[in-house]
Amino acid sequence: MSLLTVNDLSVSFVTRNGTTEAVKNVSFNVESKSITAIIGESGSGKSVSCYALLGLIPQPPGRVDSGTAEFGGRDLLSLSERELRGIRGSDIAMIFQDPMTCLNPYMRIGEQLIEPLIVHGVANKEAATKRAVELLDEVGIQNPEVAMQAYPFEFSGGMRQRVMIAMALIAEPKLLIADEPTTALDVTVQAQIFDLLSDLRRQTGAAIILITHDMGAVAEMAERMIVMYAGRKAEFGPVDQIINHPRHPYTKGLISCVPHIVSDMTEERPDLVEVPGIVPSLKDFGQDRCLFASRCTYVTDKCRASRPEERLFSDGQIADCWHAEDL
Amino acid sequence: MSTQDIGAIVEAEEGASLWNDAWLRLKKNRAAVTGGVVLVVMVLLVLLTPWIAPYSYEAQNLDLGATPPSAAHWLGTDIFGRDLLTQILYGGRISLAVGFIATAVALVIGVTWGAVAGYVGGRVDSMMMRFVDILYALPFMIFIILLMVVFGRNILLLFLAIGAVEWLTMARIMRTQVQSLRQQEFVEAAVSLGLAPAAIIFRHIIPNAIGPIIVYTTLTIPSVMLLEAFLSFLGLGIQPPQTSWGLLISYGAETMEEYPWLLIFPGAALTITLFSLNFLGDGLRDALDVRGSKD
């Protein structure tokens, strides 16, 4: 039984200029204690899908059109705001992309850190403070007692992200959603944060959904991945299998785009690989054809005429492509 | 990508230039459009007053005295039997004139001061803005009252006094704008393409700096009008035989128990005009996406 099963999720945004289907018929599941990556470019709908799970999308202009999200025997998408609040921060926690703006600059670190425990009635202030100090230590913040009294501006980006992680894990959630946690950080810090997340996963047993556009990180950390393009699922399945044998042209393109560092400088350096073309504009989402067609080397008329259906492969690998078998 | 971003991107894919965008946005703001229309009507009415006023300005009818609205006098008459509608029209000429002219004075001084300080920078800028800071800290209300008392109630002086207060903020805004624009990359690009400074100033900096100036000007006019009304109420502004809305309101307040229309109608005229200006100014601010000094 999976920890989280998302089935046929669709989310649209209604603005006065029209309706955009930001997420369309996306399905995936997350096993307990696993790391599942959602990978895609900006605008692919990866963040929106996860925000929808926690009800963090403002309902105008957002709108959940369809889908279920089973978690702990309940459908998250049908819960009331009150019930969702009970889950946020305690069963499912989220960390966001830009640590510089995600902490309240007017509040001390300690105050913000203990909030999940206080709000969910898990502990009183004293116990929460103790736990917070422990957690700061676990995430690698030095002098945790002093740090508790500090304000966010006193910390660097990497340290703030660690605080965010501590804040997310303090109530011992079963699932942590990490929305591009390292995009705003330096490369060396990125590696540290990923290591931290892996360690914590081992220690706490929480499952992680890692939203990212970094294929390298996915290859290293995740066990399963879902590739999203233009609001739709392109491919889903075990990471190793997909990387060895991608069944969707977009996935193939993404993998080959990762530049390799050439060890011997005298070797001829291969040209950088790119996927030609650009992502379709938001107005074009939701049409009944393959949205990747204009950039695809395997394209045929069928692709332009109707939306690809799922093709299943061994071990739960699923690809939404008319030509998945040919790859 | 946040949900606001998605909305913005869908919108952006439509609009063209900055002015186009702004005009479209302004049109959608009903309050601003209403304000604009009312303002235009008001201005037209007071401009055409000498031709459309039902009675002459001086016409008195002492036998009649103060009467409530009637067919002959749509808004009633004051204690001298003068038609209130006429009084309000003529008063409006003065009030609006003070508003526009004093604001224009403030605009010219402020924009020039700010533009020079912002463009030249360095020590000159520091000195110029220091001067502004000191003046800014002075409690101007008190000084204006003093000035008006001391030098007599000259309408010209009134313009100058009010203008002297309002130019400071204008200067600050202009200077911030010019300063930030000058450092922006498109100016560097223009310079590297070999454009002369004058061309840069006129074709690049000024059009971009105008946004906040327009907004602030539209919002200064009502402040100025309030200031004039305030002074006139205290007896320090416009003097008889001329009249302004502030004066009319002060007369109305004196006799409001017996003749409430003398207070209500001039009050309504002033309030409606101020409303229009403020709504229009707010609408412009949203349309041009001006964020005060935070930019």
Added chain:
Amino acid sequence: MVRFILWRLLQAIPVIFVVITATFFLVRSAPGGPFDSEKAVLPEVKRALEAQYKLDLPLHEQYVAYLGDLSSGDLGPSFKYPGRSVNEILSSGLPVTAELGLYALTFALFVGVLAGVFAALKPNTRQDFIPMGMAMIGICMPSFLLGPLLVLVFGIYLDWLPIAGWGDLPGDKILPSITLGSAYAAYIARLSRAGMLEILSQDYIRTARAKGLPEWQVVTQHALRGGLIPVIAFLGPAFAGLLAGSFVVETIFQIPGLGRFYVQAAFNRDYTMILGTTVFLSTLIVFFNLISDVIAAWLNPRLRAQFKGGA
């Protein structure tokens, strides 16, 4: 922090100095003196009066003498009310005006913040338009229009509240305070709405919601802290405006406060009174601006740390 305060104090001194000097020479350069309007006064008597009040000395000597008096806190005698000094008149009017200002400010803060925060919670809906529409009325209706209207409705037609005086009849402080405070309630409402809107769109508000906080806690514990800073910064200018506004309100409601004395002094050319009141009020305003700036800066943790480091 201490250094910052001292530095601002230092900056305030030239301002006050300019105020004193400018006022002094402005008043004296006006045509007419305090004794001109008296009924035919014998020239000798006039000269004697002028000598007594040192008006016969050259202007710059008068200036220096005045500065000397000032430094000992003596604002001089009133020209118009023989036997009463400016200090005396000021101290009788000050408590009244201070009380009026306090009530008005309290009203403005209370109503303004509530309205602004309320409106910011659901922007562009009725919950937003109605309070902000009323705020617009507050801004567009000058106190000398609002006051009489309130008096007309509540004092005369409904006969609920007294229409003049201060402290003589119960409830006579209500209408003047509301009249004076309305415009500021309106400004504060707009400021707090703008401040809250800005804060509520910040990422850390989303973080707070993601932690499971109920919306009211998100607003009170996370958003208010930053959102109200513009309101605090506004208190300085608001104070200056309230003082100016008191001139009109005290005149309308016949309240024996500083404002009314000031206006009368201005008309009467009571030099020392004008000077004294101007200096006093200006000094107050400058200090209040300073305090409000300091508090606003202190509320921002980053600025606060910078100051502490420099103290």
